[in-house]
Amino acid sequence: MVKMLYWHWLVLGMALSAIEIFLPTFTALWFGAGAILVGVLLLLIPSLSLAWQIGIWSVASAVATWAWFRFYRRVTLDHTKAGLGRETLLGETALVVRAPAGDKRGMLRFATPKLGAEEWQFFCAEPVEAGDRVVVEDVSGNTLIVTRH
Numbered sequence: 001m002v003k004m005l006y007w008h009w010l011v012l013g014m015a016l017s018a019i020e021i022f023l024p025t026f027t028a029l030w031f032g033a034g035a036i037l038v039g040v041l042l043l044l045i046p047s048l049s050l051a052w053q054i055g056i057w058s059v060a061s062a063v064a065t066w067a068w069f070r071f072y073r074r075v076t077l078d079h080t081k082a083g084l085g086r087e088t089l090l091g092e093t094a095l096v097v098r099a100p101a102g103d104k105r106g107m108l109r110f111a112t113p114k115l116g117a118e119e120w121q122f123f124c125a126e127p128v129e130a131g132d133r134v135v136v137e138d139v140s141g142n143t144l145i146v147t148r149h
Contacts, residue, residue, distance in 0.1 A: 001050075002050060003050070004042070004050060004053055005042070006039045006040070006042040006043040006046075007039065008039070009035045009036065009038045009039030009042060009053070009057075010035070010036055010039035010040075012032070012035040012039075013032040013033065013034070013035030013036030013037075013038075013039060014032065014036070015032070016028045016029070016031045016032030016035060017029055017032035017033070017036075018032075019032075020032065026068055026072070027065055030061055030064035030065040030068055031057075031061040031065070033060070033061070033064055034056075034057045034058075034059075034060035034061030034064060035057055035061075037056070037057075037060050038053050038056050038057045038060070041053075041056060085115050085139070086138075086139045088114060088115060089114055089115070089136045089139055089144060090136055090137070090138070090139075091135065091136065092110060092114060092135070092136045093133055093134065093135050093136075093149055094108040094109055094110045094111075094120070094122075094133070094134055094136070094144075094146070095108060095109050095110075095111075095131065095132075095133055095134075096108050096122075096128050096129065096130050096131060096132045096133070096134055097109045097119065097130060098130060099127075099128055099129050099130050099132075100122070100123065100124065100128070105121040105122060105123055105143055106121065106122050106123070106124065106128065107119055107120070107121060107122070108120055108121075108122045108134060108144065108146065120142070120143075120144050121142065121143045121144070122134065122136075122143060122144040122145070122146045123140070123143055123144070123145050123146070124145070124146045124147065124148070125147070126147065126148050128146075128148055132148060132149070133148075133149035134146035134147065134148060134149055135147055135148075135149050
């Protein structure tokens with residue numbers, strides 16, 4: 001019969017944690033943490049059977065892995081649109097504050113600043129007047145291409 005001593009679990013935990021250096025998933029880290037937990041428990045309760053040790057290691061590792069990915073996904077989701085300037089503007093509605101005249105582009109204003117500016121120059125293929133609402137369809141440099149809302 002195999003008898004695991006507390007330091008066996010601690011070494012296994014440290015080895016699994018060290019393997020994590022070469023893996024991008026953090027999975028081995030949590031199995032290592034589970035092994036270290038079992039090692040500490042075995043140090044406190046030397047009569048813990050092998051079946052309990054393996055059961056505690058399995059459950060602790062699975063719970064830690066599940067919790068990590070659940071927490072990790074929430075933290076890593078990018079709720080901003082940083083780096084997506086065009087996508088931030090597409091579909092937004094704005095108010096025309098100055099209609100285009102001749103070669104001059106019009107000026108529109110968003111309710112909240114977009115990409116650091118509240119007012120933007122725009123081009124619209126349809127005639128628009130000050131006070132009209134427009135929708136951003138595309139971006140060309142610093143000029144928005146809009147349609148009437």
